Amino acid sequence: ALLYGGKSGEHEVSIQTAFSVIKVLDMTRYEPIPVYISPDGDWRQGEPLTAPPETIEQLRFTGQTTSHRPYGQEEKRNRPTIFPSADSAGSWLDADVVFPLLHGPNGEDGTVQGLLELAGLPYVGSGVAASAVGMDKALMKSVFAAHGLPQAAYRVYTRKQWEQAPETVADEIIGQLGLPCFVKPANLGSSVGISKAKTKEELYAAMDLAARFDRKIIVEEFVDGREIEVAVLGNDDPIASVPGEIVPSKEFYDYEAKYLDGQSTLVIPAKLPEATAEKIRQMALQAFKAVDAAGLSRVDFFLTRDTGEILVNEINTLPGFTQYSMYPLLWQHSGVSYPELIDRLIRLALERHEEKQRSQIIPDKF
Numbered sequence: 001a002l003l004y005g006g007k008s009g010e011h012e013v014s015i016q017t018a019f020s021v022i023k024v025l026d027m028t029r030y031e032p033i034p035v036y037i038s039p040d041g042d043w044r045q046g047e048p049l050t051a052p053p054e055t056i057e058q059l060r061f062t063g064q065t066t067s068h069r070p071y072g073q074e075e076k077r078n079r080p081t082i083f084p085s086a087d088s089a090g091s092w093l094d095a096d097v098v099f100p101l102l103h104g105p106n107g108e109d110g111t112v113q114g115l116l117e118l119a120g121l122p123y124v125g126s127g128v129a130a131s132a133v134g135m136d137k138a139l140m141k142s143v144f145a146a147h148g149l150p151q152a153a154y155r156v157y158t159r160k161q162w163e164q165a166p167e168t169v170a171d172e173i174i175g176q177l178g179l180p181c182f183v184k185p186a187n188l189g190s191s192v193g194i195s196k197a198k199t200k201e202e203l204y205a206a207m208d209l210a211a212r213f214d215r216k217i218i219v220e221e222f223v224d225g226r227e228i229e230v231a232v233l234g235n236d237d238p239i240a241s242v243p244g245e246i247v248p249s250k251e252f253y254d255y256e257a258k259y260l261d262g263q264s265t266l267v268i269p270a271k272l273p274e275a276t277a278e279k280i281r282q283m284a285l286q287a288f289k290a291v292d293a294a295g296l297s298r299v300d301f302f303l304t305r306d307t308g309e310i311l312v313n314e315i316n317t318l319p320g321f322t323q324y325s326m327y328p329l330l331w332q333h334s335g336v337s338y339p340e341l342i343d344r345l346i347r348l349a350l351e352r353h354e355e356k357q358r359s360q361i362i363p364d365k366f
């Protein structure tokens with residue numbers, strides 16, 4: 001089953017990803033079941049596909065009857081029913097493996113992964129804990145620090161802190177991190193809600209913007225560096241791709257630069273000394289293991305222009321996965337095609353599920 005859409009600011013990106021994956025799936029080996037999650041959290045299961053849809057709009061199931069709603073439906077209360085009544089209509093999702101193609105909160109943050117764990121379904125990608133840490137940049141940075149991975153200087157604030165004492169917070173940021181700096185929501189991906197603040201006025205606007213998307217806000221010092229990314233594939237013994245470099249069309253690689261303007265340049269492999277490239281690859285594997293990731297992840301780095309220092313920026317446990325996204329392209333340049341990458345991820349999901357089944361849940365003696 002392909003799980004896409006989602007109650008997230010990255011809803012449209014997720015649909016693009018599903019459309020891209022379905023187009024290359026070998027229909028003689030797989031019977032993909034599309035499961036679309038609408039922006040309001042409504043789950044809609046389509047019929048198994050025998051051929052790719054002609055248009056991306058067909059993946060939204062607009063106007064079709066919902067055949068699968070794991071939460072039931074009680075629209076009058078404006079929230080889902082977690083425990084539907086015994087006589088409510090519905091059906092179980094009959095799938096051998098689930099491929100979550102979701103991005104952002106309510107998708108790659110451990111919530112859907114927890115649901116799939118409860119359902120006993122094998123699924124592609126990291127588990128609950130790694131997904132949650134990978135989504136929450138504040139927790140992620142704490143884990144990286146505990147494992148000795150170098151990072152840019154940063155501060156974490158809550159929305160309430162900002163709203164109650166904006167002048168104090170702004171002065172603290174300028175005093176400790178300086179300007180320019182980057183302001184981010186802690187729990188959103190694809191650079192949504194991220195701003196570069198060069199002045200105090202811009203810092204206020206950036207904090208207000210980030211606070212719209214999350215209750216936790218991260219502020220990072222500005223790093224004058226190249227943006228290097230590495231794809232990681234595997235479970236307990238992961239492998240790393242060749243590093244790639246993003247040359248953004250704007251001052252930083254924001255949502256528009258990633259998905260809309262088409263002007264950013266991806267350089268694969270990145271032009272790096274072999275020793276530097278290998279060190280970055282090893283650090284990517286270290287970051288992957290630090291959060292206990294599984295299946296796939298993309299690890300992003302800064303390579304400072306003045307000293308050549310390597311700084312870990314973040315790990316993305318469900319990276320962009322269209323055919324033209326960085327993660328599949330890195331593997332393509334490392335000798336793994338897009339269809340083969342999908343095959344490997346499905347196998348890794350099944351292997352990880354089998355490994356989890358080996359763990360004893362109930363002790364022999366209480």
